[in-house]
Amino acid sequence: MGGSGSGRGYQGGKATTYDMRKLDVRRLQRDGLLQPGLAFGWQWTCNGEELASIQIRTEVDRVMLSYRSRNNGGEWQPMEYPVTLEWTPCHLGGRRAWFHCPARGCGQRVAILYGGTIFACRHCHKLSYPCQRETADDRAARRADTIRRRLSWEPGILNGEGGKPKGMHWRTFERLTAEHDAFVRVSLAGMAARLGLIERRLDGVGDALHPKS
Known part of the structure; x- marks a missing residue:
């Protein structure tokens, strides 16, 4: 997937959330894509041109991400790992989904994961918001x-x-x-x-x- 955002500032450690491709659990839930047993592709495009893609497989309370990644023009490496889901009740009924950041030692509950070598939360990627600059x-x-x-x-x-x-x-x-x-x-x-x-x-x-x- 071209690193799914890994080449756009991540290695410098000072990228913003705008510089990275994001996976938003709210969008997946809104589109009905968190039901167990589904398998689908997710793409990032610009002006109709595909920039990157991953494969997602949904299981009970987790999703499996599968893609290829490389750093600094190196060899492509296959990546596949689970991202745990957590569900919390909404005030007006229903449930809201959250990701647990899969980065080692994190596990923070977040709505958005940002693509790099792995998909991780903003803090693990050391991202700032654009307005902070x-x-x-x-x-x-x-x-x-x-x-x-x-x-x-x-x-x-x-x-x-x-x-x-x-x-x-x-x-x-x-x-x-x-x-x-x-x-x-x-x-x-x-x-x-x-x-x-x-x-x-x-x-x-x-x-x-x-x-x-």
């Missing part, structure tokens, strides 16, 4: 866009502002627009600093990113 101005732009979605404005801080959504209180609208404008100022200042247009100043960034209620 954001600069202050990147984070500000993302938070401004979150507010824009709530206000039903067009995404993108360089786009114009819209009006007050129907049914929203004016006080709420004014608070959100003030927070939005503060995030935009931080983001634009950071972009200008990266382009060398202004000297970077971080004064007030913390207040903008964490506005007082």
Whole structure:
């Protein structure tokens, strides 16, 4: 399977969850693929082209993963091992499935396993989330866009502002627009600093990113 993500940053130890191919037990459960006795293939694609695939066989309270893997262009090695499933009750009825990370010494209960030489949890692969690598101005732009979605404005801080959504209180609208404008100022200042247009100043960034209620 080309290592199922093993070549995209895993060896450097500083990859993010975005860099790795993931196997989500919630998706398997939603698609009805955790019933014992099933055998099927799982693929990762990009623009319709298959990038990697594995074979999955379901048993009682576990799945068997089967694929080929190689490290740093070495010989292909067959991989086959079980991943234990755990089921927990949901508040509104039914059950939710979890993986137990199969990495040696782990066993942590998780929803997602990330592909490398083996499929393992985020902590075993030493993965960070993409947002953990954001600069202050990147984070500000993302938070401004979150507010824009709530206000039903067009995404993108360089786009114009819209009006007050129907049914929203004016006080709420004014608070959100003030927070939005503060995030935009931080983001634009950071972009200008990266382009060398202004000297970077971080004064007030913390207040903008964490506005007082």
